[in-house]
Amino acid sequence: MDGGSIYRHTLFVSFFVIFSANLMLPTSLQGIINLSQDLDKFADSFKLRILGIHMGLATQKNIKDSVLPPQIGRFKPIDILGKGAQGVVYLAEDTQLGRKVAIKTLDRHRQDAEQLNQEAKNVSQLSHPHIIPLYEIGSHAETPFLVYQFCEGEQLKLRMQRDGKLKQYDAVKITSQILDGVGYAHTNKIIHRDLNPSNLLIDNKGDIKIMDFGISVIAGTMTASTEVSGTVNYLAPEQLSNSEFGPSVDIFACGLILYEMLTGHQVYSANNSMAVMYKITNETVAPPSKRNSEVDKDLDAIVMKALEKDPANRYSNSLEMQTALKKYLNIDDENQDASENNNAAGTVEFLLSRMKRKQDFPAISTHITDINQKTSGSTKSSANELANVILKDFALTTKLVRLVNSCFYGQFGGEITTVSRAVVILGYEQVRAAVLSIILFEHLQNKSQAYELKNTAYTALMSGIIAREKAKKMKNISDEDIETAFVTSMFHLLGRLLSIYYFPEEFEAMKTLVANKGIDEDQAIRSLLGASYEELGRGIANEWKLPDIIGDSMRKLPEGVVPVAKTTDDSIRQLACFSNELCAITSGTGDTNQAYEELAARYNDSLGITKESITALLDSSIKEAEEFTSILGIDTSKVTVFNNLRKKVEEKEEAEQSSIEVNNNSPIQDAVSIETTKVEPKTQEQNQHDILVNGIAEITDSLLGETNLNDILTMVLETIYRGMGFNRVLFAIYSPKNKQVLARFGFGKEIDGFIPNFRYNIDDSDDIFVSTVKKGKEFIVLDVNSDEYKNKIPAWLRKLAMPTTVVLYPIIVTKRCLSLIYADNDNTNTKISMEALGFFKSLRNQAALAIQQKRNS
Numbered sequence: 025m026d027g028g029s030i031y032r033h034t035l036f037v038s039f040f041v042i043f044s045a046n047l048m049l050p051t052s053l054q055g056i057i058n059l060s061q062d063l064d065k066f067a068d069s070f071k072l073r074i075l076g077i078h079m080g081l082a083t084q085k086n087i088k089d090s091v092l093p094p095q096i097g098r099f100k101p102i103d104i105l106g107k108g109a110q111g112v113v114y115l116a117e118d119t120q121l122g123r124k125v126a127i128k129t130l131d132r133h134r135q136d137a138e139q140l141n142q143e144a145k146n147v148s149q150l151s152h153p154h155i156i157p158l159y160e161i162g163s164h165a166e167t168p169f170l171v172y173q174f175c176e177g178e179q180l181k182l183r184m185q186r187d188g189k190l191k192q193y194d195a196v197k198i199t200s201q202i203l204d205g206v207g208y209a210h211t212n213k214i215i216h217r218d219l220n221p222s223n224l225l226i227d228n229k230g231d232i233k234i235m236d237f238g239i240s241v242i243a244g245t246m247t248a249s250t251e252v253s254g255t256v257n258y259l260a261p262e263q264l265s266n267s268e269f270g271p272s273v274d275i276f277a278c279g280l281i282l283y284e285m286l287t288g289h290q291v292y293s294a295n296n297s298m299a300v301m302y303k304i305t306n307e308t309v310a311p312p313s314k315r316n317s318e319v320d321k322d323l324d325a326i327v328m329k330a331l332e333k334d335p336a337n338r339y340s341n342s343l344e345m346q347t348a349l350k351k352y353l354n355i356d357d358e359n360q361d362a363s364e365n366n367n368a369a370g371t372v373e374f375l376l377s378r379m380k381r382k383q384d385f386p387a388i389s390t391h392i393t394d395i396n397q398k399t400s401g402s403t404k405s406s407a408n409e410l411a412n413v414i415l416k417d418f419a420l421t422t423k424l425v426r427l428v429n430s431c432f433y434g435q436f437g438g439e440i441t442t443v444s445r446a447v448v449i450l451g452y453e454q455v456r457a458a459v460l461s462i463i464l465f466e467h468l469q470n471k472s473q474a475y476e477l478k479n480t481a482y483t484a485l486m487s488g489i490i491a492r493e494k495a496k497k498m499k500n501i502s503d504e505d506i507e508t509a510f511v512t513s514m515f516h517l518l519g520r521l522l523s524i525y526y527f528p529e530e531f532e533a534m535k536t537l538v539a540n541k542g543i544d545e546d547q548a549i550r551s552l553l554g555a556s557y558e559e560l561g562r563g564i565a566n567e568w569k570l571p572d573i574i575g576d577s578m579r580k581l582p583e584g585v586v587p588v589a590k591t592t593d594d595s596i597r598q599l600a601c602f603s604n605e606l607c608a609i610t611s612g613t614g615d616t617n618q619a620y621e622e623l624a625a626r627y628n629d630s631l632g633i634t635k636e637s638i639t640a641l642l643d644s645s646i647k648e649a650e651e652f653t654s655i656l657g658i659d660t661s662k663v664t665v666f667n668n669l670r671k672k673v674e675e676k677e678e679a680e681q682s683s684i685e686v687n688n689n690s691p692i693q694d695a696v697s698i699e700t701t702k703v704e705p706k707t708q709e710q711n712q713h714d715i716l717v718n719g720i721a722e723i724t725d726s727l728l729g730e731t732n733l734n735d736i737l738t739m740v741l742e743t744i745y746r747g748m749g750f751n752r753v754l755f756a757i758y759s760p761k762n763k764q765v766l767a768r769f770g771f772g773k774e775i776d777g778f779i780p781n782f783r784y785n786i787d788d789s790d791d792i793f794v795s796t797v798k799k800g801k802e803f804i805v806l807d808v809n810s811d812e813y814k815n816k817i818p819a820w821l822r823k824l825a826m827p828t829t830v831v832l833y834p835i836i837v838t839k840r841c842l843s844l845i846y847a848d849n850d851n852t853n854t855k856i857s858m859e860a861l862g863f864f865k866s867l868r869n870q871a872a873l874a875i876q877q878k879r880n881s
Contacts, residue, residue, distance in 0.1 A: 096164045099127055099171070106179065106222060115174065124174040125159065128236065129167050144170065146214055147237040154205030156225065156233045175233050180281075181221035189288035189316060191530065192323065193353070193374050193554055198224075199282040200349045201232040206278070207342030209237070210271040219277035220258040221284065230551070256297045257290055261305050261333045272335035275345055279330025279338075286323070287315040291331070305333075320381060322352055371554035372563035379526045379564075392568045395459055411444045411742055411771070424458055442719055442746075444738040457507040461485065461514060462656065475662065476531075477524050482653070482663045483607050484521060488514030489652065490603040490645045494631065498595065505592055512577040513600040515570070519561030519578070520549075527553065573597075586630040595631075602627050606638065611665045642669055643676075712747045716863040719743030723870045727877070736874040738769070740867045741845070745771040748860055750847040751827065752778060755871075757843045758786070758797050765797060765844070781824050782846070791818045796832045797841045803832040804861065806854060829854040833868045837876050845871065 092101050092114075099116040102124075106113045111129040118125050144161035151157060159171040180198070184190065190198070202224065206216055216223075216237055225233040260276035262269040280291050292303045309331055311324040326348050332338045339345035353374045380389075425442075464481070491513035495506045524531050530552045537548040550556050555563075558578050565575035573593050577600040586602075589595040602623075609619040620638050627633040646669040653660050660666040723739050737755055745753040754770025767782035786794055792803045792813070806829050808817045817830070827848035834841040845868055 096127055096129070096169055097162045099125065101127070118171075126156075126172040126174045126235075127169050128172065129169045146212075150209055150212060150214065150237065152205050152208045154201050154232055154234055155209065155237070156235050158237060172235065175225055175227055177225040177227040177233065179222055180224040180226060180232070180285075183226060184221060184285065184288065190285045191552070192286065192318065192378065193371065195282055195285035196323070196349050196353055197554075198226075198232050198285065199278055200346050202234060202278055202281065203275075203342040203346040203349070205232070205234045206271075206274045207346065210274070210342055215271050216274050216277075217263070218255055218258070219274055219281065220255040221281060222255065224281070256300050257292050259301075259304060260335070262335055264301050264305055270335070271341065272338050275330055275338050275342060276335075278342075278345065279327055283309075283312050283327050283331070286312045286319050286327070289315055318378075318381075326352060372559050375527075375553060375555060375560055376563055376567060379522070382526060389568060392460065392463060392570075395456060395463070411442075411738060424455070424462060442722060442739045442742045444735060444742045457510050460511055461488070461652075464514075477521075478659075479663050480517070480521050480524055482658065482660055483611060483665045484514050484517055484604075485652070486645065486649055486665050486669075487516060487600075487603040487607045489649045490606060490641060491599040493641055493645050493648060494603070495596075495599060498631075500589075500592060500595060502592075505596065508571070508573060509596050509599045512574050512596055513603045515561070515565070515574050516578055516600045516604045517557060517561070518564060519557035519559070522564060523549065523553065523557065523560065577601075585625070586627055588630055598627070598630050602631060602633065606642075607665050610642070610668050643673065646670065646673060712749060713859075716743060716747035716860070716867075719747060720863065720866055720870065723867070727870065727874060733874050733878045737871055740871045740874075741769070741771055744845070744847060744864060744867055748847070748856070748864065749849075750831075751849045751851075752825075753845065753847045754779060754782060755843060755845060756782065758841055763787075765793070767846075770846075778824065784818065784820060789818070791816045792830070792832060793818055793821070796834050796844055800834045800836050800841050802834065802865075803830065804856065805830045806856070807852075826850070828852045829856075831856075831864070833864065835868060835872045835875065837872055837879065842875060843871075 092104060095101075096114065096116060098119050099114075100119055101114040101116045103115040104112060105115050105126060114127045114129075116125055116127045117123070144158060148158045148160070156175055157173050159173065162169055162171065189195075202219065206219065209216060214237065216234070218236060219234070223234065223236040225235055227233055258277045258280050260269065260273040263273055283291050291309055292300050292307075294300045294303060309328070311319075312327055313319040313321070313324050326345070329348075330338055330345055339348070488510045492506055492510040495501045495509040501509065530549070533552055534545060534548040537551070538545055546556050546558075553560065558580065561578045562575045565578065573596055576593065577597040579597070581598065581601045586598055589598055605623060609616055609623060612619070617635075620635050624633045624635045624638060646666070649660075649666065652658075719739065720743070723736060723743070726736050726739065741753050741755055744750065750772065752770060752772030752775060754767045754772075754775070756765050756767040758765050763786045765784055765786065767779045770779060772778075784793055786797050792801075792805065795801050795816075796803060805813045805817075808814065808828060808830055821827075821830075825848065827850055829849040829851070831845075831847040833845045835843040835845065847864075
């Protein structure tokens with residue numbers, strides 16, 4: 025056996041032993057032969073250079089085992105900062121210039137002095153915000169060393185050891201800054217070759233600093249004989265093979281570092297360096313999303329392109345990868361010199377993109393956006409359109425009807441049983457305020473961080489109620505503006521509320537920062553999310569198309585005395601800030617009396633606040649809040665602001681009780697707390713019966729009043745829809761001139777797409793739709809496929825929908841069919857009682873009467 029064969033087989037056995045703990049090895053003879061052949065190629069490509077690679081094997085000892093040398097040239101070592109693949113890094117004092125520096129000692133056998141000096145000369149010319157500059161090169165006791173600027177901060181390696189995976193935004197931002205630095209070096213024909221978390225420093229401002237360009241080389245000078253250097257876990261495949269390499273090795277390292285930051289795991293790890301090298305050259309890497317489900321496919325693609333084993337398939341340069349990352353963060357290159365506000369806007373866009381990936385965020389966004397579009401001042405829709413949006417959510421509809429009939433909205437008198445009627449009677453602003461509060465609090469119910477979330481959410485509700493109570497007493501605030509004040513105050517801390525919900529890890533980290541470092545909450549959350557609560561809240565307000573006043577009122581007022589408002593919007597913003605500051609004081613544990621006095625002095629000029637008026641305002645607000653939360657079934661027993669206000673009420677009542685007993689006066693008045701009696705829940709049939717009965721009564725009252733025709737017809741359809749459980753209900757008109765029936769509006773499943781296509785001609789057909797108009801006949805078809813009706817259901821309806829039940833009622837005025845009501849259902853087990861049909865007919869007759877009144881007016 026020749027020397028080469030002996031070497032190869034020895035190497036094969038060595039690899040077999042080394043990899044046995046790390047790889048799945050073949051068990052068949054042919055498999056072992058194949059592996060042996062692979063290892064022959066592996067060994068040939070390395071040309072025995074693996075034995076000389078700086079793999080960090082000598083750096084495995086603990087730093088504390090190293091001896092601090094008394095002197096390195098003119099530098100006096102003070103401490104050991106760390107160890108890398110190339111040597112030890114010391115914190116030292118420059119005895120001549122009196123400054124602290126970082127000194128890195130190198131392997132004395134690494135290179136000849138001339139080449140080392142040439143590389144140091146090239147590297148020392150690099151000047152970039154993300155590169156720690158090299159001051160000089162020297163030699164001490166035949167050991168070369170490099171002298172760097174000393175920069176205070178934390179190694180990225182230590183950050184990841186402490187925190188595990190980083191937030192996506194931070195990981196992408198750090199990688200982008202690394203690429204910025206190495207990209208600059210590449211333009212100067214310098215390649216780092218050893219990018220890894222130990223060589224990356226996060227300074228006190230959170231920016232990255234690249235260290236250790238000491239083993240870098242000049243681009244284009246790498247040959248097969250160039251020494252392979254670097255930390256083995258972060259080497260590119262071409263650094264381990266017999267081939268030239270270029271700047272792409274730094275891009276590969278950036279991909280590895282980004283992957284590790286996103287997942288908390290090294291891409292290539294094993295029990296020994298030889299096994300790591302084998303993995304780098306042979307193993308396929310799974311995308312980071314396999315280890316962290318929060319990583320999306322777009323970020324996966326960026327990472328995986330950087331980790332291509334073939335350099336030609338990676339990003340062509342650092343700028344290309346950096347551009348991809350900026351595009352992912354929605355940051356435009358043209359805005360590189362933009363202000364901090366623009367940077368925050370980019371961060372908010374990124375945070376919003378994270379929120380949109382959550383399963384429930386698109387639903388609440390769509391719901392709130394729809395509500396606001398239907399109630400915006402410039403494009404207010406009909407009561408029917410707004411009601412249709414609300415009616416899509418049964419729970420929302422039920423709670424809204426209960427709320428608008430409570431004392432909270434009880435100033436109008438009379439019972440309101442339909443959403444349409446609520447819009448007509450209360451107005452758009454009142455209904456929007458009620459709906460937004462219900463949607464927000466329903467959305468935030470079930471979450472793991474329930475206590476923190478509910479405490480914040482219901483404190484926001486209390487803030488809204490306080491602002492509403494105060495607004496009622498202000499002459500420059502209209503009825504509509506009262507409800508606007510309620511919503512703006514409630515949404516004032518929307519950013520904080522949704523941070524708890526969507527970014528629980530960052531929120532918990534914020535609390536730790538506040539507790540450990542004593543910084544304020546805004547500063548802490550900005551350091552973690554990259555944006556303040558206010559910036560995030562305003563971004564969400566814009567996403568949800570909330571009125572501008574809501575977003576503007578999220579801005580805090582400057583410290584000191586608040587001046588008199590110049591506009592109503594200014595007053596509403598002041599109310600939002602005042603009510604939230606008042607709730608913060610009331611929720612705290614400090615001296616509230618002193619704090620109330622200071623708050624009164626701050627808002628006395630603008631809102632006429634006094635310490636006495638604060639007490640009265642809190643008394644009325646807790647009463648309103650108890651009413652509101654009781655109706656919606658909200659448990660506030662653990663909400664701090666509610667409990668503190670209840671305690672104040674109890675203390676006040678006890679004092680009054682003592683005074684009454686002493687003076688023998690009349691009995692005390694009822695307390696503000698609401699007594700509740702347990703009532704057995706009604707069945708669905710009972711609820712629907714009540715909806716029909718109350719709806720008919722409500723429409724009768726409307727017919728006697730000044731309610732317009734469209735609103736009455738909307739109430740009729742809503743009552744049928746909710747009271748009879750149909751899938752869809754719509755109102756259609758007949759045009760004798762065109763001999764065509766056209767749907768106008770309705771409620772139910774996919775109604776927006778259904779209405780434009782619900783149209784048909786009155787011809788000689790014998791179907792039920794034509795007969796309803798021509799003969800004024802009613803049709804209750806429980807099974808459209810029955811022998812009696814299967815040939816009387818038109819093809820256009822079967823194409824439009826596939827209902828099993830169809831009900832048609834003509835609306836006859838002066839012996840002519842002017843319109844009709846259509847209802848359908850998909851349920852094959854639909855049963856319609858005679859009583860329900862009687863109600864349907866009564867509602868149809870009310871619609872006919874309303875049309876008749878309109879024609880006669």
